[in-house]
Amino acid sequence: MGKPSDLVQGTLDLLILKTLLPDAMHGWAIAKRIQQLSGEVLQVQQGSLYPALHRLEQQGWIKAKWAESETGRQAKFYALTTAGRTQLEKETANWNRLSAAINLVVSEA
Amino acid sequence: MRWFEQLRMRILMLFSRHRAATHLNDELAFHLDRQIAENIAAGMTAEEARYAALRTFGNPALLRDESRATWSWNWLESLLQDTRYGVRALRRTPGFTLVAILVIALGIGANVALFTVVRSVLLKPLPYADPARLIRLYEVSPDGKFPFNNNAPGIYSEWKKQNQSFTDIAIYGYAGYNLSGEGGQLPENLRAATFSANFLPTLGIQPALGRNFTAVDDQPSGNPTVILSWGLWKRRFGGDPHILNQTVLLDTRPYTVVGVMPAWFSLPDPAIQLWTPIYYKEPASFMQVIDSHDFHVIGRLKPGVSPNQAVNELSIITRRIHNANLSNPFVSVGANIRPLLESLVGDLKTPLYVLLAATGCLLLIACLNTANLLVARAAARRKELAIRTAMGGTRLRLLRQHLAESLLLSLAGGALGFLFAFAALQWFITTRHDMARSEAIAIDWVVAAFSLLLVFAFASFAGFISAFSLRGEQPLTTLQESSRGSSAGHARTRLRAALLTIEVSLTVVLLIGAGLLIKSYSRLRSTDIGCLTQNVLKLDINLPPARYPKAAEVANFLETLLARVKDIPGIRAAAFISPVVPGDGYGGDSSFAIVEHPAAAQGKMQYAVHRWCGLGYFTTIGIPILRGHTFTSDQQPGHTTQVIVSQAFVHRYFSGEDPIGKHLNTLGKRTFEIIGVVGDTRVQLGAPPEPMMYFPLYAVDDVNGAALVIRSDSNITQFASPIQRIVSGMDRDLPVSQILTMDQVIGRSTLDNSFNATLLAAFAGLSLLLGAVGLFGVLSYVVAQRTSEIGIRIALGAQRTQVLKKVLVDGLRPALIGLALGLPASAATVDLIKSMLYETAPIDPAVFAMVAITLLCVAVIACMLPAWRASRLDPMQALRTE
Numbered sequence: 001m002g003k004p005s006d007l008v009q010g011t012l013d014l015l016i017l018k019t020l021l022p023d024a025m026h027g028w029a030i031a032k033r034i035q036q037l038s039g040e041v042l043q044v045q046q047g048s049l050y051p052a053l054h055r056l057e058q059q060g061w062i063k064a065k066w067a068e069s070e071t072g073r074q075a076k077f078y079a080l081t082t083a084g085r086t087q088l089e090k091e092t093a094n095w096n097r098l099s100a101a102i103n104l105v106v107s108e109a
Numbered sequence: 110m111r112w113f114e115q116l117r118m119r120i121l122m123l124f125s126r127h128r129a130a131t132h133l134n135d136e137l138a139f140h141l142d143r144q145i146a147e148n149i150a151a152g153m154t155a156e157e158a159r160y161a162a163l164r165t166f167g168n169p170a171l172l173r174d175e176s177r178a179t180w181s182w183n184w185l186e187s188l189l190q191d192t193r194y195g196v197r198a199l200r201r202t203p204g205f206t207l208v209a210i211l212v213i214a215l216g217i218g219a220n221v222a223l224f225t226v227v228r229s230v231l232l233k234p235l236p237y238a239d240p241a242r243l244i245r246l247y248e249v250s251p252d253g254k255f256p257f258n259n260n261a262p263g264i265y266s267e268w269k270k271q272n273q274s275f276t277d278i279a280i281y282g283y284a285g286y287n288l289s290g291e292g293g294q295l296p297e298n299l300r301a302a303t304f305s306a307n308f309l310p311t312l313g314i315q316p317a318l319g320r321n322f323t324a325v326d327d328q329p330s331g332n333p334t335v336i337l338s339w340g341l342w343k344r345r346f347g348g349d350p351h352i353l354n355q356t357v358l359l360d361t362r363p364y365t366v367v368g369v370m371p372a373w374f375s376l377p378d379p380a381i382q383l384w385t386p387i388y389y390k391e392p393a394s395f396m397q398v399i400d401s402h403d404f405h406v407i408g409r410l411k412p413g414v415s416p417n418q419a420v421n422e423l424s425i426i427t428r429r430i431h432n433a434n435l436s437n438p439f440v441s442v443g444a445n446i447r448p449l450l451e452s453l454v455g456d457l458k459t460p461l462y463v464l465l466a467a468t469g470c471l472l473l474i475a476c477l478n479t480a481n482l483l484v485a486r487a488a489a490r491r492k493e494l495a496i497r498t499a500m501g502g503t504r505l506r507l508l509r510q511h512l513a514e515s516l517l518l519s520l521a522g523g524a525l526g527f528l529f530a531f532a533a534l535q536w537f538i539t540t541r542h543d544m545a546r547s548e549a550i551a552i553d554w555v556v557a558a559f560s561l562l563l564v565f566a567f568a569s570f571a572g573f574i575s576a577f578s579l580r581g582e583q584p585l586t587t588l589q590e591s592s593r594g595s596s597a598g599h600a601r602t603r604l605r606a607a608l609l610t611i612e613v614s615l616t617v618v619l620l621i622g623a624g625l626l627i628k629s630y631s632r633l634r635s636t637d638i639g640c641l642t643q644n645v646l647k648l649d650i651n652l653p654p655a656r657y658p659k660a661a662e663v664a665n666f667l668e669t670l671l672a673r674v675k676d677i678p679g680i681r682a683a684a685f686i687s688p689v690v691p692g693d694g695y696g697g698d699s700s701f702a703i704v705e706h707p708a709a710a711q712g713k714m715q716y717a718v719h720r721w722c723g724l725g726y727f728t729t730i731g732i733p734i735l736r737g738h739t740f741t742s743d744q745q746p747g748h749t750t751q752v753i754v755s756q757a758f759v760h761r762y763f764s765g766e767d768p769i770g771k772h773l774n775t776l777g778k779r780t781f782e783i784i785g786v787v788g789d790t791r792v793q794l795g796a797p798p799e800p801m802m803y804f805p806l807y808a809v810d811d812v813n814g815a816a817l818v819i820r821s822d823s824n825i826t827q828f829a830s831p832i833q834r835i836v837s838g839m840d841r842d843l844p845v846s847q848i849l850t851m852d853q854v855i856g857r858s859t860l861d862n863s864f865n866a867t868l869l870a871a872f873a874g875l876s877l878l879l880g881a882v883g884l885f886g887v888l889s890y891v892v893a894q895r896t897s898e899i900g901i902r903i904a905l906g907a908q909r910t911q912v913l914k915k916v917l918v919d920g921l922r923p924a925l926i927g928l929a930l931g932l933p934a935s936a937a938t939v940d941l942i943k944s945m946l947y948e949t950a951p952i953d954p955a956v957f958a959m960v961a962i963t964l965l966c967v968a969v970i971a972c973m974l975p976a977w978r979a980s981r982l983d984p985m986q987a988l989r990t991e
Contacts, residue, residue, distance in 0.1 A: 026136075026139070027136060027139075027140055028139065028140045028143040028144075045165075045167070046137075046140060046165070046166055046167060046172060047167050047171075047172055047175065050136070050137065050140075050172060050175075050176045051172075051175045051176050051178070051179055053176075054133075054176045054177075054179040054180065055179035057118065058115070058118050058122075058179055058180060058181055059111075059115065060111040060112070060113075060114030060115040060118065061111075063114055066132070069139070071143075071146075073139060073142075074135070074139075075136070075139050076132060076135075076136045076139075081111070081114055082111075083111035083114065
């Protein structure tokens with residue numbers, strides 16, 4: 001992805017929230033996980049990742065904590081909040097509806 | 110719970126922003142390190158790994174900024190940042206900062222002070238219950254010359270009985286008492302007022318201590334009662350809380366103190382210190398007359414009644430009384446009203462609004478000056494701005510920073526100005542304590558809000574103009590150009606010259622206003638009052654009727670006093686005059702009829718100002734005796750038959766004939782022979798001379814006081830104490846009051862004229878100074894801009910005087926255009942101050958010419974130094990400094 005557009009920014013939020021659903025992780029791990037889960041298709045740039053993480057934190061969907069990482073260094077771990085979980089469901093539903101609609105239009109030959 | 114998280118984040122971002130910033134750095138560093146580690150694991154060397162990581166990472170500063178852009182309270186952070194930068198930038202140029210703050214403080218301070226005065230005196234409602242319904246009532250004289258005449262008590266009684274429009278109307282008048290000293294205190298003569306028992310209830314207020322007069326107190330058979338003013342209670346009685354029901358000696362008679370007025374109460378007059386019941390003080394017979402207008406009336410309109418209805422009703426009642434007394438030419442024919450507030454401060458409206466407008470002009474001039482300074486400053490920092498833009502500063506951000514600086518200056522100037530205003534108001538209150546409602550002048554929250562508004566308006570105006578001057582700046586060309594490029598500054602010079610032109614026009618308007626007021630005041634002061642004013646002193650002596658009941662005793666006292674005073678070495682002459690000396694007010698009038706002339710038509714008023722004077726008065730005070738002679742020594746109490754008239758009297762009533770030997774029927778059907786004609790005197794500076802009749806001092810039985818007039822060769826004030834000692838030696842309880850030289854008497858009556866003229870002149874002078882400084886600044890800037898051009902001209906053979914002339918003309922151009930605009934602008938607006946001018950036409954060619962010449966001289970002086978410096982340029986130096 002290049003510079004995030006509005007649509008892309010919304011989906012990045014969705015991806016981050018989904019990634020954080022199982023457990024808390026730091027920014028590097030989030031980027032790697034998204035890359036992994038999407039089969040190396042989606043490569044999140046730092047330029048869009050960290051602004052998104054900070055924005056989500058300011059809005060209260062995720063909360064942060066400093067803890068020791070797997071390498072032994074201190075890192076900032078993000079975790080979903082309860083409100084964040086609700087938001088995730090809403091965004092997933094939205095995305096499904098949207099993508100279904102786009103699919104319908106695109107597959108109309 | 111989301112709101113909780115959000116709140117937590119907001120608090121965190123507000124108070125531990127620094128820690129959050131450090132964490133952000135750590136977070137990004139962590140990510141970078143993991144990327145590098147990954148690269149190394151993929152097989153790159155440490156160097157390559159690092160470069161590859163950084164390449165994918167992008168600009169760390171930009172990344173940091175974008176992350177921070179999502180934080181809350183960003184606006185506060187940039188505001189604080191702008192403030193810090195602004196303070197730093199201003200500290201770097203302390204001279205500019207100090208001058209700018211001072212100029213702003215002057216402009217805002219003057220405005221705030223005058224706004225406070227206007228608001229407190231003219232706009233704030235009176236401190237009484239429902240003040241909009243309070244009305245002052247007047248009578249209309251039969252000849253129509255006095256539509257707002259004082260009231261006759263007999264007519265007031267009828268109004269009170271018959272009216273339907275008022276919930277209540279009350280009558281009041283003026284008086285004076287000698288307060289005897291107790292416990293070593295000196296006796297004092299105090300200005301007092303009398304009012305009816307329903308006066309305070311009509312206003313809707315109660316005394317601060319004690320009670321109002323009751324109906325029982327307010328009758329001739331009542332017990333003597335008095336209400337003190339707050340100031341008198343504090344000053345003379347030490348604020349004693351047990352003052353109520355104690356007695357004080359007024360005119361040597363005991364009066365019981367029943368109340369103390371609130372500190373802010375100042376009706377009818379700020380100088381009043383005592384109030385007594387009117388129907389107790391004045392004889393009952395006097396309170397029934399319908400043709401002597403010595404009192405004043407106020408009333409409270411009933412709800413739902415319009416002022417017009419009330420006037421009509423009262424006029425009908427008055428006319429009925431008039432028609433029932435057609436033989437009496439002094440009974441009023443109608444009534445008139447004014448809202449109470451307007452009756453108190455109506456005269457002050459024009460002068461105060463003129464002064465307010467002047468301060469507005471001054472503020473505008475200060476604003477333009479500051480804008481000018483800021484434009485010059487912005488021009489000097491063009492390179493800095495270009496660098497900032499190149500580094501990524503948006504136009505908006507730079508504009509905000511610019512405005513922050515101008516706002517900082519305005520806030521500092523505003524705070525200082527507020528202090529100035531406070532000090533100025535204290536000075537104003539003490540100097541103009543004679544002004545109505547001066548006790549109401551106080552700074553309140555409206556004034557504070559107004560000052561803040563001024564500060565912001567000032568900041569925006571100055572800031573936007575100077576920001577406007579930088580529009581269209583291209584960073585690249587700015588960084589490339591040499592420091593003395595001339596074309597880049599051209600538009601800016603035009604802007605500065607335009608600002609200066611407006612400044613000069615406003616200065617011209619102020620100067621002309623001040624010039625007219627000064628001319629009017631000097632005309633007023635140089636008017637001949639009709640008598641000597643140098644080395645003449647007057648003192649008032651009032652003998653209480655209780656101790657001096659008979660006219661013979663009064664005469665005895667006064668003559669003894671006169672003899673002793675004349676014995677004092679150094680006193681050239683002394684005499685008595687009652688009630689007042691020339692220039693000290695109207696003093697009352699009496700009707701008369703000329704015996705030898707046909708009787709005046711029924712209903713036609715004939716009256717003249719009356720005075721009672723002792724022997725030697727005219728020679729003492731320097732009034733020339735034009736015909737006949739002064740009183741003979743046989744004019745004793747009970748046997749006075751002579752009268753002397755003034756020149757104006759002769760012109761009006763004896764034109765073409767000799768008045769000597771004719772007789773006047775006056776002072777209650779007595780006959781007096783005219784034995785002399787004296788020169789005219791004015792009752793007030795600026796008033797035309799009125800016809801006057803001078804009677805001997807003891808012509809009426811109830812004369813119990815007079816003003817003693819003394820003349821010496823020099824240093825007249827040294828005689829006040831000896832005379833006071835003589836008086837207290839003759840009667841320990843007798844005070845001497847109103848000790849003034851004739852100069853002071855006249856000065857007192859022209860206080861407001863001189864005050865307004867002085868103030869306006871001060872404003873005009875300040876704006877002239879600001880304009881001169883502005884001219885100097887602009888021309889220096891222009892010369893600095895064009896140093897190389899001038900250098901080339903000189904090198905190519907231009908004479909130094911040619912250069913001087915050219916630069917001078919360039920510098921004078923904005924001043925000349927400003928003058929050309931300002932003169933017609935003044936001509937248009939100067940009509941507004943017509944009511945403040947005495948014998949001066951608003952469009953006075955002499956004043957306009959003087960102002961134009963003054964302005965040109967000042968402008969030439971201001972431009973001379975830069976122009977001279979330009980002509981002295983060494984061409985080699987000029988061309989080398991690039």
